[in-house]
Amino acid sequence: ASTAATSVSISGDISSQLHSGYSHPLARSWQAERQLTKSMLIYPLFISDQDDEEVLVPSLPNQCRRGLNKVIPFLEPLVNKGLRAVMLFGVPLRPGTKDALGTSADDPEGPVIRAIRALRQRFPHLYICADVCLCEYTSHGHCGILRDDGSLNNQLSVDRISDVAIAYARAGAHCVAPSDMNDGRIRAIKLKLIEEGIAHNVTLMSYAAKFSGCLYGPFRDAAGSVPSFGDRRCYQLPPGGRGLARRAIVRDINEGADIIMVKPAGQYLDIISDAKELGKDLPIAAYQVSGEFAMIHAGAKAGVFDLKAMAFESTEGILRAGATIVVSYFAPEFLDWLSD
Ligand code: PBG
Numbered sequence: 001a002s003t004a005a006t007s008v009s010i011s012g013d014i015s016s017q018l019h020s021g022y023s024h025p026l027a028r029s030w031q032a033e034r035q036l037t038k039s040m041l042i043y044p045l046f047i048s049d050q051d052d053e054e055v056l057v058p059s060l061p062n063q064c065r066r067g068l069n070k071v072i073p074f075l076e077p078l079v080n081k082g083l084r085a086v087m088l089f090g091v092p093l094r095p096g097t098k099d100a101l102g103t104s105a106d107d108p109e110g111p112v113i114r115a116i117r118a119l120r121q122r123f124p125h126l127y128i129c130a131d132v133c134l135c136e137y138t139s140h141g142h143c144g145i146l147r148d149d150g151s152l153n154n155q156l157s158v159d160r161i162s163d164v165a166i167a168y169a170r171a172g173a174h175c176v177a178p179s180d181m182n183d184g185r186i187r188a189i190k191l192k193l194i195e196e197g198i199a200h201n202v203t204l205m206s207y208a209a210k211f212s213g214c215l216y217g218p219f220r221d222a223a224g225s226v227p228s229f230g231d232r233r234c235y236q237l238p239p240g241g242r243g244l245a246r247r248a249i250v251r252d253i254n255e256g257a258d259i260i261m262v263k264p265a266g267q268y269l270d271i272i273s274d275a276k277e278l279g280k281d282l283p284i285a286a287y288q289v290s291g292e293f294a295m296i297h298a299g300a301k302a303g304v305f306d307l308k309a310m311a312f313e314s315t316e317g318i319l320r321a322g323a324t325i326v327v328s329y330f331a332p333e334f335l336d337w338l339s340d
């Protein structure tokens with residue numbers, strides 16, 4: 001009887017047996033190359049110049065625009081739960097703050113520089129990334145300085161954006177992250193950081209593969225950065241442009257980027273995977289942008305899926321594609337979910 005039992009199916013194809021590797025929850029987790037941890041998360045924050053403001057952004061579920069006096073108490077419990085990093089976006093609301101050159105982007109009394117200083121002091125272990133762009137500060141809402149015909153003047157824009165990056169770094173940002181997409185800004189920022197003698201302790205994160213499209217709408221509501229004319233298609237990448245994205249990634253690595261970012265995330269998993277391959281020795285960040293976040297909330301609200309399950313599933317896809325850093329509006333929820 002025992003010989004009959006052992007000879008049953010070993011003549012079959014042993015390699016067809018897969019279930020054995022993932023029957024247990026722990027064994028299932030071992031199937032992933034990497035698991036989401038709290039230290040992978042960067043939480044985006046909208047900081048307005050109205051110190052006492054705290055206003056929900058209607059198109060961006062549960063997210064607020066906050067002044068400095070509200071941001072600090074808001075962050076306190078999150079930092080206690082293990083939040084390690086934030087990305088700051090300034091929102092100047094005071095009338096007359098915007099002009100054609102985005103002059104207020106590096107105002108020492110502006111929201112970003114004041115927030116960098118205050119957060120460094122209040123939360124010494126929190127890693128502060130500052131998004132660097134002009135669109136929140138220009139009267140026309142574009143990500144640079146314009147020529148008379150409305151196109152970006154690349155040289156003037158790069159000069160200005162690199163100055164803004166230096167101002168944020170000097171104020172104490174651990175990381176500056178230019179999101180403007182002007183050609184050559186990574187090199188310009190790196191050279192100025194070296195010239196200032198601060199290149200050794202400021203990380204340069206490039207929004208290298210940033211695609212144009214309709215997923216930034218809620219962000220632009222929050223930041224008040226909708227362009228007053230035209231669109232961003234001549235500087236953000238065309239959605240089909242995989243080769244162009246690869247060139248931008250290689251270029252920005254060669255110009256001195258420490259981290260390469262891909263954005264949006266969920267619609268561009270192939271690009272994250274390309275970034276991982278091209279930048280195999282760099283950390284790769286993915287930004288799950290405002291429209292992706294709003295879409296997941298809308299789907300959950302419509303009963304299509306459970307919010308938490310979908311938040312994890314979308315993030316697992318991003319990690320599987322190759323990201324090791326995730327910029328996400330779900331960060332506060334993940335701090336709770338990852339502690340459960
Ligand atoms: C600014 C900037 C944008 C985002 C990050 N930095 C908006 C844009 O380019 O229009 C989008 C982030 C999001 O949608 O969550 N240049």
Ligand code: ZN
Nearest residue numbers: 133134135143
């Ligand atoms: Zn911009």
